[in-house]
Amino acid sequence: MILCITEKPSVAKDIAAILGANTRKEGYYEGGNYKVTWTFGHLCTLKEPGDYEERWKRWSLGMLPMIPARFGIKVINDSGIERQFRVIENLIAEADEVINCGDAGQEGELIQRWVMQKASIKCPVKRLWISSLTDDAIREGFAHLKPESEFNNLYHAGLSRAIGDWLLGMNGTRLYSLKYSSPGNVLSIGRVQTPTLALIVQRHFEIQNFKPEDYWELKTLYRGATFNATAGRFHSPDEATATLDEIRQSPLVINDIQEKKGREAPPRLFDxxxxxxxxxxxxxxxxxxxxxxxxxxxxxxxxxxxxxxxxxxxxxxxxxxxxxxxxxxxxxxxxxxxxxxxxxxxxxxxxxxxxxxxxxxxxxxxxxxxxxxxxxxxxxxxxxxxxxAFYPDCRFLSTTVSATVGKHGFKATGKVIEDAGWRKLYDDTPAEESKDDTSDDRILPEFKVGESGPHEPALQQKTTQPPKYYTEGTLLRAMESAGKTVDDETLREAMKENGIGRPSTRAAIIETLFKRRYIYRNRKSIMASQAGIELIETINEELLKSAKLTGLWENKLRRIERGEYSATEFINELKTLINQIVISVLSDNTRSKIQIEVESKGKNKGGDSEPAKSKGGDKPRKPRTPSVRKFEQIECPLCGQGNLIKGNTAFGCSRYREGCTLRLNFSEYPETLTPAKLKKLLVTNKKK
Missing domain, CATH: 1.10.290.10 (Topoisomerase I, domain 4)
Structure with a gap:
């Protein structure tokens, strides 16, 4: 029996009809040698922190960073999903061959692979890879099935993306929520979400801090054509007025005419x-x-x-x-x-x-x-x-007329469409074009070099404008180019590999920011809410909010797809990064709040640390000496939750098993220090 697994019931129905599997069963179709079932999107997901270790169920700074030794997947806790997974699991157990008919992309590959892995697939797997769902495309795809191994790199890239999002999302969200948020309030951190929000917040401050400045532009009208001063803007009204008065006394002289034939190719096809x-x-x-x-x-x-x-x-x-x-x-x-x-x-x-x-x-x-x-x-x-795309280029004649009035240069431009070409298809072409205020596509009168005559000069006072708020369209462009404004199509293509997120996920990221109320809409504009602004201001780690860095990560994921970069190396880089971020945030933001308590009798303030066990078995070690016990009354200056303990070569934290990395080497903090002297030395170093 050959089992086909699609991503949606509608696709399963189409494929089943072509394969002759016309009998509808509970969760699948069957007929001939084929059975066709579906996943309807994600049935499996990466495990939650508490699934790896019981202690990770509790949100605690001392537990960070949470880095599983090996990531695992589980079926999503939903009765409908669990029921469909059992159908697929049983069908896989009976199959002689499986054909992965998931959406032909990174996410589709990940969805199907996780389901097959969770169902403990043993039989050979082939891949249906098609770019449309027409009957002809499906038939052609089945006639040229590909081995699953051809798409291993695609799967590794998708898995790396999911693990990277887990590492940064789970650890970053807990880290910042516990450190800076009020009880019960979650500060959501994400690999793509946070840099995207940072772009919006940055634009908010660019607009808020913008200081408008007046400037003046000098133009003159000659024979019905507008000539612009080539000197550009005047920033002083006195200088602008003086120049205006000066050119009123002189005629305008035409000294050069340049005509150039131009072509405009059709717009690119859509991605x-x-x-x-x-x-x-x-x-x-x-x-x-x-x-x-x-x-x-x-x-x-x-x-x-x-x-x-x-x-x-x-x-x-x-x-x-x-x-x-x-x-x-x-x-x-x-x-x-x-x-x-x-x-x-x-x-x-x-x-x-x-x-x-x-x-x-x-x-x-x-x-x-x-x-x-x-x-x-x-x-x-x-x-x-x-x-x-298959129509001729639009052909036009552009004319540039240069003139002088006294010692000041002027220029007029015009464009004449000779053959509209592809533009014939668009009735609203002029409205689609964005033109700056120096362009003039009107037909110019016929000028001759050397002619001169009176003209009508005028000053136009204008004010510099702040950047515009992002719309969803301009935000998508900013995400695509890692925050850089790119209008040139060729350059845009080159920068896509360094964008924030992927085309398939950017819409969901923007929607997530709306749902979490970090941003809101004001007509077409996207505005940062106070909560969004405060979150970005709270994050002092540029690594978490850098569009450029996230773009570099995205580039590595694409290289993993092509087999040019190691998925293991990418994950290890992120693990190292998470460790650095946790240590940095805890150390930089905790020491200012540290209060070393006066030594007192009583139980360990850490409260939840387990007794140390000997290497040889489960028996506890001998009770610590009173001096060591007294060290434990000093609060850990890194995580703020554990207490100091004395080891063989350094003082450390009682919560070292939970991930606290504090180490006070005896070379700087001698082991001969009494608890009182150690406390005094820590206070002194803190003041420095």
Whole structure:
């Protein structure tokens, strides 16, 4: 029996129909040699801290950092999930072969692998890897099944991401909640979430601290054309006025005319982020809303796999493009001219080196009649972008006219569209373009070098503007480029590997920040709440909130996917980082609050430390001497919860088993010190 495991019931139904497994059972389909079941998303997750060690169930600074010796997974505690997992587990036990039909991406690979591992799979596994859910694509995929081993690096990258998020999330959240939050209030820390929030908070302060400045621009009108002073802005009103008075006395002289033919290529095909950005700009849709809609289009078979970060197609798609265009019958009037001759094969569209697991989002050629509401709008956006990719460039003639008025230079620019090319597809092209206030695309009158005449100069007073609040669209761009503003498409492509998060997860990260009330919406703008501002101000570790550093981690995860970096090395780096952060936060922020208590009789203030055991067995060691006992009345100056104890080579903390790393070497704190002298020395060093 061959078992196919999909990620969703709807996909299972489609695959079952193609394989002839038409009998519906409880949790699966069967027919012939096939059974087809599904996971409906995550059935398994990494274990909670308390699943590894009983003592980690309690939130305590002394327990940090929590670093399991080996990470494990468990079935999510939900009756429906547990029931479906048992179905899959039983089917796997009966199977001679399993075909992993999960979503063809990193997250899909992780979901399926965890389920198969938890079910103790023993039989061979193959992988169905497809970019669309059309019947033809599914049949082709089954005809070219791949060995599971081809996707091991993808799984290792997904596992590394999950473990990294666990390490930073679990430890960081407990660390900052226990240190800085009021009882019962959780300060949520995350590998991607916190740097994203830091970007928003940084923008808040940039706007808050912005000091507007007035400036003046000098322009003059000559024969109906606006000429701008080439000197740029004036920051002094007196200087601006003096220049204005000066040029009023002189004619404007045309001294150079440059005409240059230009071409504008069609816009790039959509990846997920650019699609979310465009939908936010056009219709104000949230990133999450766009993701849900494009996922629906994919499942309705009208567009290809959506969770992609490339704007290119692989070269093997080229022969299929005419068929796709031909099947897009609602757009026949736009595709007709393309199908009369051979389609262009541009490197700006087809480039294998820019495509990894999947290509850009394009229509499949299936009828969009099944779509409703906003799905239709989204499909139309994707369809036009796809068709435009094969239209000719927009050709124009740009003109730059240079002039002088006395000793001051001026310039006027204009653009004439000679052939609209792909722009014919867009009725709202002018509105889509963003132009700065020095551009002028109007048709200029015909000038001649050497001509001169009167003109009408004027000053325009303006004020510098603060940066704009992020919208979801601009925030997605900032996440994609690790906080840097990037408009150039080529540079944007190059920086994607250093972005914060992945296209498939960024929407969820933004939604998480909304749900935790660290940010809120004000119309289209995203604002940092007071809670969000205070959280970022509380975090004194740049490592936790650095967009640049998180981008470097993301780069390593992508390299793990390609087999260029070790997953083990990545996890070990994060473990070291967590240790450093815990030690740094506890030491830097606890010592200022330390109060070394007066020695007193009574029980150990630590309260919960276990008696030390000998190496030879379970018998407790002999009771400590009174002097050692007195040392234990001194509170640990690192974790603030344990007490000092005297070891063979150094003083340490009674909570060393819980992870406190305090060590006061005898070279600096001699073992001959009495408790009173040690207390005095600690107080003296603290004051320094």
């Amino acid at each position: 997920l982020t650019s699609l979310q950005v465009e939908c936010n700009k056009k219709w104000g849709w949230t990133a999450d809303e766009t993701l849900r809609l494009i996922q629906s289009l994919y499942e309705k078979k009208v567009t290809t796999y959506p969770r992609v970060d490339t704007t290119y197609l692989s070269e093997d798609i080229y022969p299929k493009v005419p068929g796709i265009l031909r099947n897009m019958t609602p757009y026949a009037a736009l595709t007709e001219s393309l199908l009369t001759s051979k389609l262009p094969k541009s490197k700006k569209v087809f480039d294998n080196s820019k495509v990894t697991d999947h290509h850009a989002i394009i229509p499949t050629g299936q009828s969009p009649a099944v779509l409703i509401g906003n799905e239709r709008q989204l499909y139309h956006l994707i369809a036009l972008r796809f068709i435009a």
